Amino acid sequence: MIIVDDLKPTLGTYGDTLAITPNIDQLALSGVQFDRAYCNFAVCGPSRSSFLTGLRPETLGILDNVTPLQSVLGDRITLPHLFKQNGFETIxxxxxxxxxxxxxxxxxxxxxxxxxxxxxxxxxxxxRNVTSGEFPWCYWQAAEGTNLDQQDGQVAQKAIDVIKTEREKPFFLAVGLHKPHDPFVAPRKYFDMYPIDDIQVPVLPKDWDRAFKHSLPGWHEVFDKMSLQDKKELKRAYYACTTFMDALVGQIIDALKESGQYDNTLIVFFGDHGYHLGEHGWWNKVTVYEEGVNAPFIMAGNSVKNKGIKSNAMFEFIDIYPTLAELMNLKNVPDYLEGESFASVVANPELSFKEAVYGVTMRGDMIGRMVKTDHWRYIEWDEGRSGRELYNQIDDPQEYENLAKSDSYYEEVMSRLSDSIREH
Structure with a gap:
């Protein structure tokens, strides 16, 4: 299981023509690529706690990066713990x-x-800090040294050592790669692969403004002040970090092949949530828009018979836990899991799965809840008391025209979607 921090689908296999990601592209050709995988909270702590327990963020009680898992976990069994209980060596x-x-x-x-x-x-x-120091974390660095001088490079090397070590038990190996999470640091050679003149940033629709002040976190004003050069440098750094990460993934996959374990290993690669790179004028996560909650997800190797297939089935990250439990034939799977197994889709990627996915976010003490279907994305702030947003996913995939501001024409649609949110 390779979990990548803050990775949106900036990958060649997802149609990004700027991204240099040959190793992940090849991994997708060796398995099933899911184009519509959605996290349930676009922030690291809540997302990871959710998909590793199989519970929605509100059910678990983690809606920020501050609340410790141990304060709410109780006797619940996390995904790696279940593997351990089933005789796996977990690392x-x-x-x-x-x-x-x-x-x-x-x-x-x-x-x-x-x-x-x-x-x-x-x-x-x-x-250089592209916010003139207002956000201490928002800087890029073309670092000296090699991959092994970076934390992620050492993580990958340890994963390689683990893979090449003979062991008596089957193993569950979770590898957490930090980049492209901020600060945007990678060895210099990866920056050199992206000439600054090749970088383009999103152009917002004329006269567009966010639906509500709280549609984006309050600190978006700092990003508003960035120059075009600042934005190009930030995007370049994100892509450089993504290519750095891709190189490390390639080394890990190569280790599986060299050790003869590639064919009997299920490989699960995904980002913990999405990220905005200028869409909606935003350069971060913490939204319930497509850019915030959609993340790349690829499964390859053992249990994946179809190769080079792209699935359009829609699923939520809470579905990861029951899916892996089914694919790996784990016993004593908790009966309280809120997700559903999409193992049938892994076997037949042409199948559909969920008709709707759900997500939440926070603005101070106010919660925003989202439901997405094939046709609509609907958002309620404070159960609608602080505003509603409705976007046509077919005609307006960039989500710039809030139809909830129209007359009562869409009231029936919003009422139905609102009921769906309350049921979940």
């Missing part, structure tokens, strides 16, 4: 749960866990 490397502090993790889930830090050399190099 975590890098960021799997939201690991700022051990209380955000599940120590019972692992036989071993490893973390690493960037070297002093890897912390040097040309850098």
């Amino acid at each position: 975590g490397i890098g960021k799997t749960f939201h690991d700022k502090d051990p209380s955000h993790e599940d120590p019972k889930a692992w036989n071993a866990y490893y973390k690493f830090q960037t070297t002093p050399l890897g912390s040097t190099g040309e850098q």
Whole structure:
């Protein structure tokens, strides 16, 4: 299981013509690529806690990056813990749960866990903060040194060592790669692959404005002040970090092949949520728009008989837990899981799955809830008391025209979608 922080579908296999991601593109050709995979909360901590417990963020009680998993987990069994209970040797490397502090993790889930830090050399190099220092984290750095001078490079190397070590038990290996998460740091050679003149940023519709002040987090004004050069440099850095990550994924896949374990290993690769790179004038996550909640998801190797197939089946990240449990024939799967297994889609990618997916986000103490169907995305702020948003996913896939501001023509549609949110 390779979990990538803040990765949107900026991958060649997803149709991005700028991205240089040959290894992930090849992985997609070796399995099934899911184009409509949706996280349930577009922030690291809530998303990871949710899909690793199989519970919706509101059910679990983690709606921010501050609440520790251990404060709400109780006797629930996380996904890696279930593998451990089924006789697997479980190993975590890098960021799997939201690991700022051990209380955000599940120590019972692992036989071993490893973390690493960037070297002093890897912390040097040309850098610039594109917000003039207003956001200390929002800088890029074309770092000195090699891949191994970066934290992620060491994570990948440890994964390779684990893969090449003979063991008596089957293993569940979770590899958490941090990039392209901010700050946007990667070895210089990956920046050199993206000439700044090749970078284009989204152009917003004329006279467009966000639906409500709280449609985006309040700190969007800082991004509004960025120059075109700032935006191009930020996007370039994100892509450089993505290509760096792709190189590490390639090394891990190569290790599986060289050790003779590629054919008997199920490979699950995905981003923990999406990311905005200028869409809606926003350069971060924490939204319930398509850019925020859609993330790449690829399954290859063992249990995946179809190769090079792109599935249009729509699913939620809470569905990952029951799906892997079914594919790997795990016993004693908890009966409280809120997701559903899409193992049938893995076997036959042409099948459809869910008719709707759901997500939530927070603005201070106010919650925003979203439902997406083939035709619509509907958002309620504070159960509609602080506004509603409705977007036609067919005619307006970029989600710039809020139809909820129209007359009562769409009231029946919104009422039906609102009922659906309350049922979930």
